[in-house]
Amino acid sequence: MQKTTNRIAQRITFAFFLYGILLTSIIGLSLIAVFKSTQIRILDDILSDELTHFLQQTETDQVPRLFYRSRTTSIYAIPLDDLKNRLPYTRNLSQGTHDLTHEDRDYRVLVKHIDNMRYVVKFDDTNIRNLERDFVRLVGLCSIAILIIALFIAWGTSHQIMRPIKQLANQVTASRNDPDKSLNLTEFDNDEIGDLASELQHYQEQLQHLLIREKEFASNVSHELRTQVTSIALATQILSARTGLTPKDHTRIQRIQRAVDEMSELIETFLVLAQISNKSVKYIDAVCDMNAIVQKVIDQQRIWLNDKPVKVIIEEKEPLKVSAQPGILSVLVANLVRNAFRYTERGTITISLTANQLIVTDTGRGIDDATQAQIFKGYVKHSSGNANRIGLGLAIVQRICERYEWTVSFESTQGKGSQFMVCFSS
CATH class of the missing domain: 3.30.565.10 (Histidine kinase-like ATPase, C-terminal domain)
Incomplete structure (x- = not known):
């Protein structure tokens, strides 16, 4: 029973652990997805605002501007008929936003065509990408730590759950070798395990009553049958001692004696069968x-x-x-x-x-x-x-x-x- 309860505890621990893996995976991936989507949305807003500001500045100055650079942002205005000579690594990018890696740097790029001009806005997000990778690693480490904590909590919880079951099993096992001893299972809480303990105690009490009746029956039957068989055996001995008996009479008496012997053996056999079926017999x-x-x-x-x-x-x-x-x-x-x-x-x-x-x-x-x-x-x-x-x-x-x-x-x-x-x- 000890091995069985241990297997149940292991299954509970394993279920908790799987639930922890599922939960931390969902939370971790959700955090990464939210971080990524928020980052992209902010960068796209920055690119769009930078391009709008660049176009407004060009209109205000009334001077065509083909290039602008800041610490993190670069804007290029390229005539559509001169794409081959300017920014060849962005030539194949369609209109819209893109992620681009160039010369070991990461960029978020906005490409837009306005009035025969191709505008390319680059934002250097290398540091942000590094922060993103650090964030992913941090989420992974936190998930592992949470899983380890969950494993210990699951192990402790499963053993706490199984403790009354083990206690119940040990008491029932102890009573197996001594069925005459009454079980006292009233110490369990009023829950499912308590209900099970109550039913087991009721069942054990019924078994005790059956064993008592069986012992009484075996004792009474043994006494009554042996008395009758002994009477028959004595009667046959008295008959066989008479004089003047014919050979047929002796044959009949021997047949009766053999039947008495068989009956005695059968009685002993039934008694032995009852005894070996009752493990309480010492x-x-x-x-x-x-x-x-x-x-x-x-x-x-x-x-x-x-x-x-x-x-x-x-x-x-x-x-x-x-x-x-x-x-x-x-x-x-x-x-x-x-x-x-x-x-x-x-x-x-x-x-x-x-x-x-x-x-x-x-x-x-x-x-x-x-x-x-x-x-x-x-x-x-x-x-x-x-x-x-x-x-x-x-x-x-x-x-x-x-x-x-x-x-x-x-x-x-x-x-x-x-x-x-x-x-x-x-």
């Missing part, structure tokens, strides 16, 4: 010997083999020690082994242990491509001829692996068998 982990757990699980699940010609092999290539809750590890191994026992009719089932992996390999019927695509979703129907389903087993395995940040993968070829691998490395 596990008491221990370093477990996986070989001992595998041996125990095989003894418990061997009933699924019946009399099938299947050989079970345990290969402990390296000692495998895993830090986790022993009961959860037993559920993980049991679900993998049970599937292998159920769907292998003949051949071998190999449980391999390496330094960080548990591998269950069977020579069963394998899994078709359609089933493989959704095998971890739970209660996926196996594409065999019977109505057996894979059930929640592999979904439980994946949930456990996600909870402990382990990985589970598999390979399967229909008709040849399957291999499931659990890697316990973080």
Whole structure:
């Protein structure tokens, strides 16, 4: 979340900076344009006034005047039939005002034809042009300074805006590891962020109520179901102890006992599923010997083999020690082994242990491509001829692996068998 809020702050800063560039560019260019247009208008007025004064002076003196020069202004009166010999660098200028550079000097020039005479008025605006260039440089430097200031203001403003969002995110993140702890988000201002905090607090309170109801439900259901299953198990034990039972009676009693065992395993599976879905549950982990757990699980699940010609092999290539809750590890191994026992009719089932992996390999019927695509979703129907389903087993395995940040993968070829691998490395 820290990186996300930083990216938002960067986007706000970047937006402010772009706005600053746009604003300073508009203001700077406007100032330069106003300066330039004002300069041209003043110079053109000066040229026009100088020419008018020159013509009036010529009329007053009643003497033809062909030239006049002051410190910045020069006026030339040239007969139209003598243009080739006078001011050749202005020969191609049409009537009107022009900017001209001659001998490293800048001029504003007015050209006008009156009574077969061509009047050329030059104003030396070299110093004004230099001032204009200095003004443009000054505007550029001021724009850069304004942009730097705007960048710092934008950076500070964006972090000021993001501070309550970061605070809200940190509080929500802190509550992620302890959902039982109530959020106190009343300290935020009465604005959009305050509204968001209020909604989050309301949502978290609803989640807490749901978690409480879930815990109560799991506890009550566990107690009630276990009580009934225990009663059935005791009843079957009493029945099996009777004398005079026929082989059919023993078969029926064994079937009931198997159903009781399945129901007990299903209850434990549902409870584990509820626990690993609830991250508030604090596990008491221990370093477990996986070989001992595998041996125990095989003894418990061997009933699924019946009399099938299947050989079970345990290969402990390296000692495998895993830090986790022993009961959860037993559920993980049991679900993998049970599937292998159920769907292998003949051949071998190999449980391999390496330094960080548990591998269950069977020579069963394998899994078709359609089933493989959704095998971890739970209660996926196996594409065999019977109505057996894979059930929640592999979904439980994946949930456990996600909870402990382990990985589970598999390979399967229909008709040849399957291999499931659990890697316990973080």
